[in-house]
Amino acid sequence: MDLDALERDLLGQVERTGDEAGLEALRVAALGKKGSVSELLKTLGTMTPDERRERGPLINGLRDRVQSAISQKREALAEAALDARLSAERIDVTLPLREAPEIRGRIHPISQVIEEITAIFADLGFSVAEGPDIETDELNFTALNFPEGHPAREMHDTFFLPPDHLGRRKLLRTHTSPVQVRTMRAKQPPIRVIMPGRTYRHDSDQTHTPMFHQVEGLVIDRSANIANLKWVLESFCRAFFEVEAVTMRFRPSFFPFTEPSAEVDIQCSRKGGELRFGEGTDWLEILGCGMVHPNVLRSGGLDPDQVQGFAFGMGIDRLAMLKYGMPDLRPFFEADVRWLEHYGFRPIDVPSLVGGLTG
Ligand code: 2NL
Numbered sequence: 001m002d003l004d005a006l007e008r009d010l011l012g013q014v015e016r017t018g019d020e021a022g023l024e025a026l027r028v029a030a031l032g033k034k035g036s037v038s039e040l041l042k043t044l045g046t047m048t049p050d051e052r053r054e055r056g057p058l059i060n061g062l063r064d065r066v067q068s069a070i071s072q073k074r075e076a077l078a079e080a081a082l083d084a085r086l087s088a089e090r091i092d093v094t095l096p097l098r099e100a101p102e103i104r105g106r107i108h109p110i111s112q113v114i115e116e117i118t119a120i121f122a123d124l125g126f127s128v129a130e131g132p133d134i135e136t137d138e139l140n141f142t143a144l145n146f147p148e149g150h151p152a153r154e155m156h157d158t159f160f161l162p163p164d165h166l167g168r169r170k171l172l173r174t175h176t177s178p179v180q181v182r183t184m185r186a187k188q189p190p191i192r193v194i195m196p197g198r199t200y201r202h203d204s205d206q207t208h209t210p211m212f213h214q215v216e217g218l219v220i221d222r223s224a225n226i227a228n229l230k231w232v233l234e235s236f237c238r239a240f241f242e243v244e245a246v247t248m249r250f251r252p253s254f255f256p257f258t259e260p261s262a263e264v265d266i267q268c269s270r271k272g273g274e275l276r277f278g279e280g281t282d283w284l285e286i287l288g289c290g291m292v293h294p295n296v297l298r299s300g301g302l303d304p305d306q307v308q309g310f311a312f313g314m315g316i317d318r319l320a321m322l323k324y325g326m327p328d329l330r331p332f333f334e335a336d337v338r339w340l341e342h343y344g345f346r347p348i349d350v351p352s353l354v355g356g357l358t359g
Contacts, residue, residue: 006036007062014069020077027070037063106344110213110332113320114196116351116358117215120239121194123353124232126217129193131179133200134161134170139178143299144257159200159210172200177257180218180311184300189307190221196316207329213316220292220302220309226260229289229310237266237286241323242357243278258290258311275322284322287314 010030017023030037040059044052107115118128141153152158152174159172179195196215204210219228230250237246247267255261264287269280277284289312294304317329324343326332331339351357 003040003058003062006040007065010037010066011069014066014073017073018077020074020081023070023073023077030066031063031070037066102347105347106340107347107349108332108340109320109324109326109343109345110316112345112349112351113316113323114213114215116240117194117196117236117316117319119351119353119357120236121217123239124192124235126192126194129179129183129195130197131173131176131182131195133172133198135173135178136170137168139181140171140173140175143181143296144177145293145295145299146256150256157202159202174201175199175313176214176216177311177313180216181296181300183218184220184297184302189302189309190219191309192219193217206327207318207321209317209329209333211333212329214313215316216311216313218292218309218311220297220307222307224309226291226310229291229312232310233264233287233289233312237277239353239357240319241266241277246278249283253288253290255288255290257293257296259293261288261290263288264312275325286319286322287312289313 010026013026014023017026027035029035032038037059041063044056044059047055137153140158141150146153158174161170161172163169176195176197176199179197180193183191183193183195194215194217196213198211199214200211201208202210217232219232230248234246234248237248238244249265249267250262251265253261253263263285265283265285266277267280268278268282268284269276270282271280275284289310292309292311297304297307297309317332320326320332321329326343349358
């Protein structure tokens, strides 16, 4: 074959190749073991010395030029690939950092407030007890000294489940008090527990949802008294609202399960729509409490002549709204991520008294 024609053909192909794989295929086809140029080189061995002297430099020259054309093309392709990558992968170092998943998540205000309350009462020597959301009539009402025919027992306030084959109706607990009865039956005094949890009542407006959260506390021993109750509640309010001192007002009230009973207000100021605790001349109701009724002690298997105790209950949702300035309760349970991003807490803000509760 005509050497000049072969060279033009090979160099033309190298020129037109657009990628490294095509170039490598060309190299094998020309310079590989059975390549067109290699085959030409092999013919040198069969020539006479004169022929070889004439053809040798021509064929070797062809091979060198093809080889160098391929190397140059390879470098050009690598450079073009790098340029393309550099312009495609340009990074903007001024962009904000994306938060890691464990930082991005938010703690629901209810969970946060339960953690805060638990930390405060843990410091006062209380442990946490829990019970089922679906309760018996006995534990939700009868054991708590609700008389037959009490209005709270009616369909109007309570969610009842369909009756079983004996006609017994279970219900969604209307308060966490059944857990207190369960605790009295399971443990011996001294008892110091709080029970946070979900509770249910037939109620719905800006500050009431059918499911809400309550925390109750129970202290029972031989001498637990109203002075102890006031000190516990005052310690709690100072820690929870993060103020040095808070004036509290105990108003006589009535609950079936306590005697005497009181509702507790804390001092606050409402200047310019801003609510502040531990100052001012306004009052805000935050909890109910009292000395455990002897009938309730008896339903808990305890002897009112041997032990006595106090109890208190408060709405967690309301405490969260007050402390963190949230005007409407309903979005608490609408699972709207935008609301949670605004009002939720960062997972590293774990409440502890050592850290000043909310840092
Ligand atoms: C309120 C008032 C209260 C209790 C709950 C209680 C439980 C037992 C015995 C005695 Cl087993 N008391 N709980 C006592 C007083 C008040 O809650 O306004 N809660 C939101």
